[in-house]
Amino acid sequence: MIVDGRVLREDFVPSEAVHRHDEVNLLSETLEPLLYDQRADPSFLFGPTGVGKTCIARYTLAQLCKQEPTVQVAYVNCWQEYTRFRVLYSVLEDVGQTVDIHRSTAKDELFDRLGRTDDQPVVVILDEVDQLEETAALYDLHRLGHVSLVLIANREEELFASFDDRVRSRLRAGTRVRFDRYGTDELAAILAERANKALEPGVVTDDQLRTIADAASGDARVGIGILRSAARRATQQGDEVVTDAGLEAAIPDARTAIRRKTVEGLIEHQRILYDIIASAGEIDPGTLYDAYERRVENPKTKRTLRNYLTKMVHYDLIEAVGKRRGRTYRIVDDEAVDRQ
Structure with missing residues (x-):
């Protein structure tokens, strides 16, 4: 039943951004200076969980890198990498500069090494940036002229309240890209795109996709989790299609799995x-x-x-x-x- 499980993963980046064209355009405009060997202003992506912030950041930068292959992209999940050392190390790792670096390496050495990568522009996506325990990493990255920042968080006021004065003053002027919850129709369309790529034809109906979208309450992460859970349940039970009973059981199962994973993180x-x-x-x-x-x-x-x-x-x-x-x-x- 599942022909491509990657499409049902949370971190999958689709080839088209469904129902997020305005957000893609605004972020693309902010990043456009990179096409002309200039630094882009900081970008902030704000919104609740499951509205596509991370997906759109990665999608937009993938499109930009097709136009300008010299741009390097580093992705840091600050939920796991929440100290200055971990952030700088993650960026260096993504740009291939972690040879001979170990846990005892001084933080200033990491910063100096990152500064020596200025032969190519680097865009750093800091996801869950409001999880940082040390905002010194933001100050470090902003000081580097070849590094552009894309910062992802839930709410602007809470994020800026966590910044110290020097970081707040330097990042205040960045571009804000705001994301609202998906409507039921929008989320159903997103799920239909995922189902078309991930599942065999005809195994899930449009009505079932709307049921999933309605149950997910605008959270694509939950919606995709329910679709994945329903398809796996059908496969395990030997069903050729997703049944309504199986879908009903998959809804709480998916929520529980997502919550467990979040708690573990x-x-x-x-x-x-x-x-x-x-x-x-x-x-x-x-x-x-x-x-x-x-x-x-x-x-x-x-x-x-x-x-x-x-x-x-x-x-x-x-x-x-x-x-x-x-x-x-x-x-x-x-x-x-x-x-x-």
Whole structure:
């Protein structure tokens, strides 16, 4: 049933950007100076999860590199690479300059080595940039005249609140590309494109694709996950097509799989916060911070912890109930979501 599983992966970059032409055009215009051996201004891609920010960044740069093959692209997922060392190392790795670098290499040496790659322009995509613990890496990269930045985050105000003054002042003037949730029709069209490339003809109907799109609530990551789960379930059960019953079962399965993967990707201190909330059922910030500080030797600041919690809210891992002093946190209930 599945003829090309790559197409159903989250990191797959399609050959055409469906329902994101305006966003592609705006990002392309910002990056256009690279075609004339000039540096591009920073680009910011803002929007909720599952709206195509990463996909569009990679798609647009792939198209640009077809026009100007000398441009090098480095992709950094700041959810995993969240320190200055890790960011600089990841960029050097993508441009093939990590020979003789090891964990004891000084950060300034990484920066110097990256500075010596100025014979070719480099575009650095920093995905989940609001996860950075050290914004010094942004300052480093902006100082290099041959490096252009594409920064991906959920919300502008939260991102800039995490910057120190020197980074904020240098990046304030960048181009903003804003992404809204997909409508049901838009997401159904995206899923149809994926199904046409990934699955045998006729195994999933248009009505079923709309059901998936509706269940995903504008989140393409969830929608693709449901389609993948439904196709795998049908294959395992020996069905020649995706059945409605199989699709109904695939919806919670896909959400659970996505949430599990996201939880597994949490950095250490985020995972501690998540586990405390899960154990408590529902907990206020003060009690949460106290429990966190008892578990770790070198606790992060409360501001950093608030950023962690906000990020987990964006990814539907936890939900914040109430406002300010009356706020509490609790784990998102998958069953409650499926009943909506």
